[in-house]
Amino acid sequence: MSAATTLTAAGLVVACSISLGSALVARADSISDQKKKNDQRIAALGQQLEGTNTKLATAYVNLQRTNAALPIAQQRVASAQAAQRQAEAAQAAAEATERRAIAAEARARAHNEQVAQKLAVAQANEQRAKEKLAKSATELVSSQDALDSYAAEVFQGAGQESQLGLVFGSTSPEDFANRLVMADTASTVASDTIDKLAAMTADNTSTRSYLTSVRGEIAELKRQAEAALAAAESAAAAATQAKNQAVVAKNNAVTAAANAAAAKTELDTLKGQQVAYAADLNEQKQNEAADLASARAESARLQAILVERARLARIAEQKRIAALKAKLERERQAQIRAERAKAAAAAKAGRKYTPRTPPPVTVPTNTTPSNYLSYPAVGPTTSGFGMRWHPVLHKWMLHDGLDWGIPCGTPVYAAAPGDIIRAGWRASGWGNQVVIDHGIHRGVDLVTTYNHLTSIVKFSGSVNRGQLIGYSGTTGYSTGCHLHFGVYEDGTPVNPRSWL
Numbered sequence: 001m002s003a004a005t006t007l008t009a010a011g012l013v014v015a016c017s018i019s020l021g022s023a024l025v026a027r028a029d030s031i032s033d034q035k036k037k038n039d040q041r042i043a044a045l046g047q048q049l050e051g052t053n054t055k056l057a058t059a060y061v062n063l064q065r066t067n068a069a070l071p072i073a074q075q076r077v078a079s080a081q082a083a084q085r086q087a088e089a090a091q092a093a094a095e096a097t098e099r100r101a102i103a104a105e106a107r108a109r110a111h112n113e114q115v116a117q118k119l120a121v122a123q124a125n126e127q128r129a130k131e132k133l134a135k136s137a138t139e140l141v142s143s144q145d146a147l148d149s150y151a152a153e154v155f156q157g158a159g160q161e162s163q164l165g166l167v168f169g170s171t172s173p174e175d176f177a178n179r180l181v182m183a184d185t186a187s188t189v190a191s192d193t194i195d196k197l198a199a200m201t202a203d204n205t206s207t208r209s210y211l212t213s214v215r216g217e218i219a220e221l222k223r224q225a226e227a228a229l230a231a232a233e234s235a236a237a238a239a240t241q242a243k244n245q246a247v248v249a250k251n252n253a254v255t256a257a258a259n260a261a262a263a264k265t266e267l268d269t270l271k272g273q274q275v276a277y278a279a280d281l282n283e284q285k286q287n288e289a290a291d292l293a294s295a296r297a298e299s300a301r302l303q304a305i306l307v308e309r310a311r312l313a314r315i316a317e318q319k320r321i322a323a324l325k326a327k328l329e330r331e332r333q334a335q336i337r338a339e340r341a342k343a344a345a346a347a348k349a350g351r352k353y354t355p356r357t358p359p360p361v362t363v364p365t366n367t368t369p370s371n372y373l374s375y376p377a378v379g380p381t382t383s384g385f386g387m388r389w390h391p392v393l394h395k396w397m398l399h400d401g402l403d404w405g406i407p408c409g410t411p412v413y414a415a416a417p418g419d420i421i422r423a424g425w426r427a428s429g430w431g432n433q434v435v436i437d438h439g440i441h442r443g444v445d446l447v448t449t450y451n452h453l454t455s456i457v458k459f460s461g462s463v464n465r466g467q468l469i470g471y472s473g474t475t476g477y478s479t480g481c482h483l484h485f486g487v488y489e490d491g492t493p494v495n496p497r498s499w500l
Contacts, residue, residue, distance in 0.1 A: 061479065073263065094245045101239040235498075340355055385494075406481065417465050431474075446492075
């Protein structure tokens with residue numbers, strides 16, 4: 001396996017890891033979107049349950065939240081387990097790549113070692129050839145010098161010193177024969193020297209050719225050694241990268257396994273909670289009938305109080321109007337009498353005076369504007385006035401006011417001048433409540449209520465428009481901080497927007 005192939009394989013592991021990470025991010029985004037939708041739906045349920053027993057509402061919301069979370073948890077488990085399998089596969093691929101890269105590095109280093117050994121042998125052969133040439137050159141010079149001296153003695157010597165002189169200067173046949181043997185021996189020595197010189201020359205030529213060949217081999221081996229070293233270094237780098245990728249893949253696999261285990265634990269916990277919340281909901285539903293009966297009784301009591309107050313207020317208004325009419329009629333009759341007296345006095349004096357007759361008595365009509373009530377607090381409307389479906393009891397119920405989503409502790413002000421007729425804790429579900437009677441307007445007795453307050457500032461007496469009466473909260477049957485604002489006409493709840 002080449003270093004390039006190893007790097008490519010390692011790159012594939014990286015690509016797989018990136019792809020896995022992208023897939024996990026995409027799944028996480030999908031799960032996050034589902035959770036946001038579920039949270040919005042649960043929040044809407046909380047608004048629908050406004051006015052329900054808090055324990056029942058809490059049990060139902062908990063169960064619905066758990067039911068909504070279960071599919072997400074199951075999806076998380078599936079995603080985490082799939083991610084674990086992919087991570088483990090990526091780990092196996094990375095470790096296989098690492099093993100191949102390590103093997104490739106070992107082969108590259110072995111090849112580099114072989115080339116280095118061959119190069120060392122070739123360099124040793126070169127050195128021996130160089131030494132041999134140097135030695136042969138020295139011997140060749142010595143032999144050539146000896147041969148040159150012999151030739152000089154044979155052909156250039158004088159008298160008795162030359163070889164010819166030795167032969168031809170003999171004094172007897174026996175001396176001649178001895179001299180001839182000596183000359184022949186010298187000639188043989190010279191001939192051997194010449195042969196040796198020729199052999200040395202031929203050997204030197206062969207050695208020079210071998211040296212040239214060895215030097216070429218050394219050059220090639222050096223090139224191979226450089227390539228082998230580069231390949232070994234590249235293989236080592238690839239092996240290191242593959243090892244690092246294997247470590248990353250292993251860590252990813254460990255993390256994925258931990259995530260899968262955590263997701264499974266969360267799913268098991270949710271299943272257990274689902275069973276507990278379902279049991280709690282059934283218990284609270286059994287108690288809700290009594291709570292609703294109590295709330296209806298309390299509402300009926302309040303309505304009876306308001307109806308009676310409206311009746312008394314209407315009687316008082318009628319008496320006020322009658323008294324006002326009587327007073328105005330008396331004033332009219334007094335004016336008529338005064339006019340007649342003026343006419344009589346004028347007649348006695350001989351003047352003419354026409355008495356002015358005042359118009360019949362009329363009582364001013366109610367001029368209450370349509371936006372008579374001021375907003376007791378400012379915030380987004382989270383629930384309007386009207387009938388709404390109860391998701392637990394499975395029936396339509398009247399939401400008899402407006403809900404404004406404001407933080408707990410927000411100041412709440414009187415919507416108009418009036419008298420506080422009730423203030424304090426109401427067990428019917430309104431929590432801390434203030435009820436203000438504003439008197440007769442548009443022919444009806446107008447009453448406003450402020451519910452679920454954290455605390456009450458004004459408990460009795462008259463109030464002015466915009467006077468602080470308490471602070472918003474989430475007491476009573478409430479699923480979150482808000483103000484429930486109600487308006488009653490002669491004890492009957494109406495849409496507050498018709499007066500705001």
